[in-house]
Amino acid sequence: MKYLKTIPYIIIIALTFSCNTIQAQAPKAVQSAFENKYPGENDPDWEKDSNGNYEAHFKQKGEKYRADFSPNGQWIETESSISKGDLPKAIKAVIKDKYKDETITEIEYVTSASKGTFYDVEFKRKGKNKDVEFRANGNIIN
Template identity: 75%
Template sequence: MKHLKYIIIAVVIFSCQNTIKAQVPDVVQTAFENKYPGETDPDWEVDAHNNYEAHFKKKGEKYRADFSPNGQWIETESSIKKDELPKAIITVIKNKFGSEEITEIEFVQSASKGTFYDVEFKQKGKNKDVEFRVNGDIIN
């Protein structure tokens, strides 16, 4: 009986994952395929703003691409390491945020903001995100 409970839970989880994928509108799926030809099997989620998030790997790197319900590309981001940041950003971080711990760094290509780096600093409560241009300018 105990094993049956776990089997039922697994089936429900698997069914929910397939349902999310099945519910992706054709216009969103087509927009993804046009933006990322050859990427045929992303994992889809719907975010808090009802946008569709495609999670996929490209050359072993993890990516997340966001699309609006009408298929408009919003942004694509991928995680990077600190040593991959441009030198100008590293300098600004040392000067302005030197003692703060970095929890995550993402390279972002955005339809509205262009290309930037999103650096997340650890803080009590909610972490602080700071967005940088390649030259070190802070944009948020």
């Protein structure tokens, strides 16, 4: 029974170790690509997503970012969360016209290797939320 009191401490130590292991598991090619893309940002938190890509979570000038890299180190995209007030007027107008009854759950500003720069607006839906990608001029790209 004395050992039951130590179980929470063992769990905390195990979780701390496993979080550090996740960060250390990013391949050298991924870490190198991150360092080249974001010089001076040498302490990201790494996660592996469901597609097998690596996500670096980091801050620049107080803003939170997530950069995605393929397992071979190719940069895919970088995202940062923004507020509805930060959306360009053209996007706000399209949302007001086409999605006025929808609830926004998240908005991200995205720079992508394949799609360029866009805004990803997530609307709440039953089951899986719906993401709509916009150019700054209000054009929908997905």
